[in-house]
Amino acid sequence: MKRKKQKIRYLLIGLGGLFILSVGMLFGLMVSSGSIVTKYITSKMGFILNIEKDPEFLDAPLLKGLNEKHGSSLRLAGIAYPNAKILLYIDEQYADDISVDENGTFSKTINFDNDGIKKIKIKQTYKNITSEFGNEFSVEIDITPPNSELFNLNNKFPEISKEKSILITGSGSSSDFIVLNNKRYKINDDGSFEINLELQEGNNNLEFSMTDQVGNNTETLDKHIILIDSIPPVISNFIAPLKREPTEESVLVSMGSWQGYLDSVNSVAITGSIQGNIKSLTIDGKTISWDENNNIYQRLNLFIYGGLNKYKVIAEDMAGNVSTGYVQTTAERNDNELNVNLND
Numbered sequence: 001m002k003r004k005k006q007k008i009r010y011l012l013i014g015l016g017g018l019f020i021l022s023v024g025m026l027f028g029l030m031v032s033s034g035s036i037v038t039k040y041i042t043s044k045m046g047f048i049l050n051i052e053k054d055p056e057f058l059d060a061p062l063l064k065g066l067n068e069k070h071g072s073s074l075r076l077a078g079i080a081y082p083n084a085k086i087l088l089y090i091d092e093q094y095a096d097d098i099s100v101d102e103n104g105t106f107s108k109t110i111n112f113d114n115d116g117i118k119k120i121k122i123k124q125t126y127k128n129i130t131s132e133f134g135n136e137f138s139v140e141i142d143i144t145p146p147n148s149e150l151f152n153l154n155n156k157f158p159e160i161s162k163e164k165s166i167l168i169t170g171s172g173s174s175s176d177f178i179v180l181n182n183k184r185y186k187i188n189d190d191g192s193f194e195i196n197l198e199l200q201e202g203n204n205n206l207e208f209s210m211t212d213q214v215g216n217n218t219e220t221l222d223k224h225i226i227l228i229d230s231i232p233p234v235i236s237n238f239i240a241p242l243k244r245e246p247t248e249e250s251v252l253v254s255m256g257s258w259q260g261y262l263d264s265v266n267s268v269a270i271t272g273s274i275q276g277n278i279k280s281l282t283i284d285g286k287t288i289s290w291d292e293n294n295n296i297y298q299r300l301n302l303f304i305y306g307g308l309n310k311y312k313v314i315a316e317d318m319a320g321n322v323s324t325g326y327v328q329t330t331a332e333r334n335d336n337e338l339n340v341n342l343n344d
Contacts, residue, residue, distance in 0.1 A: 066120070085100065086100060117138055118140075120136065151210055155168055160277070164228055169193065280316045
């Protein structure tokens with residue numbers, strides 16, 4: 001019985017030694033004799049061994065490719081040893097350092113205050129170990145905005161219009177862009193540009209500038225405000241509209257009581273008011289005016305027949321929208337005199 005237990009003990013010891021040997025061999029495969037030796041070993045049984053070892057040397061960090069031309073700011077990004085420090089050199093001069101995160105990535109935006117070709121390279125350092133420089137990049141830095149003297153608009157912009165679109169034409173530098181209300185538009189090779197712009201009812205603010213390929217912007221070069229009014233005036237005889245659109249005008253006009261003769265010209269009182277930007281108002285082709293309070297009181301000479309008389313009202317707003325309506329009266333004979341009941 002004792003011998004049997006002893007054999008079992010030896011067997012367990014042997015299995016344990018074999019397990020330790022297997023782990024050692026696996027660790028030996030994972031551990032590099034070179035630079036980076038921090039890895040995670042995950043077994044099929046689900047447990048993790050986190051084994052760290054400091055590097056004996058560092059490879060050069062990897063800087064992601066850079067475009068050949070940039071504006072005043074340049075974003076650097078790449079891969080390096082976790083928690084190391086990147087040393088940035090510009091034109092062979094130390095410029096700045098960049099921290100590497102625990103995942104081995106880094107990024108930083110560098111700002112420039114002058115134009116020219118810049119030579120950029122980096123190396124990394126970690127616990128008194130410093131790598132060689134990586135590949136050197138040459139980039140062109142351009143911080144000069146487009147030439148504003150080349151900007152020109154051909155349009156004469158109306159202050160008010162009923163058209164909900166406008167074709168804007170002009171010229172600028174073919175290598176740059178027109179910026180209208182923060183949206184870029186390409187300039188043609190011959191320096192010309194066309195912009196078909198949709199406008200909204202009400203005030204439309206147009207602000208022009210220029211920008212180049214790398215984002216250098218001019219100041220505002222021109223700006224305009226166009227009021228779009230596509231809604232014609234409302235004409236009524238008794239009461240003004242209780243609710244109207246911001247660009248909608250209204251005309252309230254009626255004929256006052258009077259006495260005269262049939263089949264002849266008579267002087268008739270016209271009363272009412274206007275609201276909004278009315279340009280002109282006529283009744284039977286005759287001009288109607290209003291005072292500083294937008295109230296109408298005027299006498300017109302109108303030819304009146306017996307019975308129903310209707311006179312055309314035409315109202316035009318500042319945008320050119322036109323509406324038509326009518327005022328009317330019914331005339332009755334009374335001992336050669338004419339009694340007129342208006343707006344019956």
